[in-house]
Amino acid sequence: MAIEPEGYLHLARFVVPMVDGAPDLLVNGAVLTRHGRIVAVGPAADFPDPGVPLIDHGEAVLLPPLVNCHCHLELSHLAGLAEDGPWFRPGEMAAWIENLLNTRGEDGTGVEEQLFVARQALAGLYARGCIAVADIGNEQVSADIGAGFKVMVGFFREVLGMTAALAPRARELAAAVAADISLTAHSAYGTAPDLIQTLKQRAGEGLFSIHLSESLEELEFVALGSGPLAGFMARRGGVDPAFSPAGESPPAFLDRLGVLDRNTLCVHCVHVNDDDIKLLAARGAGVCLCPGSNRYLGVGTPPVAAMLAAGIRPGLGTDSLASNDRLDLWQEMKILARMAPEVDPGDILRMATSWGSDILGLGGDIGRLAPGFPAVFPAVRVPGITDPDEVFSSLVRGGGEIELEWVQ
Ligand SMILES: [Zn+2]
CATH class of the missing domain: 3.20.20.140 (Metal-dependent hydrolases)
Known part of the structure; x- marks a missing residue:
């Protein structure tokens, strides 16, 4: 019987935390989760030995739902x-x-x-x-x-x-x-x-x-x-x-x-x-x-x-x-x-x-990638985008072309 790991380190080319006071965009970012909750968000280099399996989402943006x-x-x-x-x-x-x-x-x-x-x-x-x-x-x-x-x-x-x-x-x-x-x-x-x-x-x-x-x-x-x-x-x-x-x-x-x-x-x-x-x-x-x-x-x-x-x-x-x-x-x-x-x-x-x-009065529970928030968020494909200045504009102008998968 497979045993579910207690958490993951999710890696992606970009991470958008949407947290006041945090950087708008992390390049080569990471989201560490444990027991269904986010425990840390930061540059991937900050997590040299996370103690949980890595999942690399590649050319993607991890952002709040x-x-x-x-x-x-x-x-x-x-x-x-x-x-x-x-x-x-x-x-x-x-x-x-x-x-x-x-x-x-x-x-x-x-x-x-x-x-x-x-x-x-x-x-x-x-x-x-x-x-x-x-x-x-x-x-x-x-x-x-x-x-x-x-x-x-x-x-x-x-x-x-x-x-x-x-x-x-x-x-x-x-x-x-x-x-x-x-x-x-x-x-x-x-x-x-x-x-x-x-x-x-x-x-x-x-x-x-x-x-x-x-x-x-x-x-x-x-x-x-x-x-x-x-x-x-x-x-x-x-x-x-x-x-x-x-x-x-x-x-x-x-x-x-x-x-x-x-x-x-x-x-x-x-x-x-x-x-x-x-x-x-x-x-x-x-x-x-x-x-x-x-x-x-x-x-x-x-x-x-x-x-x-x-x-x-x-x-x-x-x-x-x-x-x-x-x-x-x-x-x-x-x-x-x-x-x-x-x-x-x-x-x-x-x-x-x-x-x-x-x-909606839900700001403490959803809408951000931050410690304590649910480890449920979309990974949006951004193939070919390497310039951080292009990330937000490509996301908001993508419309029906945006491709995503849920991470949970
Ligand atoms: Zn209406």
Whole structure:
């Protein structure tokens, strides 16, 4: 019977620890593991006699596993939604949402098939190096999608309710759901303001995720109560009287409700101006960028450089297959690098790893190669790359071409 060694010394041409205060990149680096945990990271020369077997990964980068800060696995069966018809034009959120809601439940996909497709999507995320995902769903059955997977799935049940018909039912739901189920709000335009406050209060010190400033249509509705989203809601019986527009931006609106703080995760933040960015930074709110979804829906480009300059450390999310053509954080990095060529590729990689794990409250457990962290991480092939200055840019520009294997 083979006896499993108590640890390994993993060697690779490059190691990226993603630890504040440590070098960004180790050339000819090593990761020493024991009993499933990392015990040391450093140049290979520091480990002349490790006392455990060596595994040389060769022309590879060892880096922390990736973190997906925003996804809706439940919508995976709606892949290609925006490509289906003439009803959608870039930037038209209301049309996209209306079609999503109309398609959902009427496309003949049963619950079991939905869950099967969602699990396939989750398996795909793992295959691309993702170890944790914040997953938003509207159906309680979706809470089980991650069961049995090596990916940590934090499930948040999203409450929609801005129309006069839906809001009262949503209030009843929020009051009735068991306390151990995490609830979250859709957005400043999709959930009535009193409900947003109730849900935030209920979340306490836990993560409270909300879509924010995704489209110009959202800005118009939140500020003025008009535009295509108002038309969409009028077709569904009108807006709940709890909402009254006060000329504010979505972040200012949420701040007036008292729900912007370090546990609030603001997803998208495409149309945020300097005052909004200052406000988000001052409140310590988390920001999740979803560049692939933004490009797919044509809603615009987030002001990433201004966010970084204000001290915001965003994470990355894939959003769903209803608004993205694949769930792959490498693709998100690539799209973001094209959207914001002025941003340091090292920062883009941090968004997908250490910063993302911090935002989800997992920063002490995953997202870094450091002593005490799990000995589970990807080795990314970088054939032919010998110049340390090329490592980060080749990683963030690799997209779907990136090849990796899990080390564990
Ligand atoms: Zn979303």
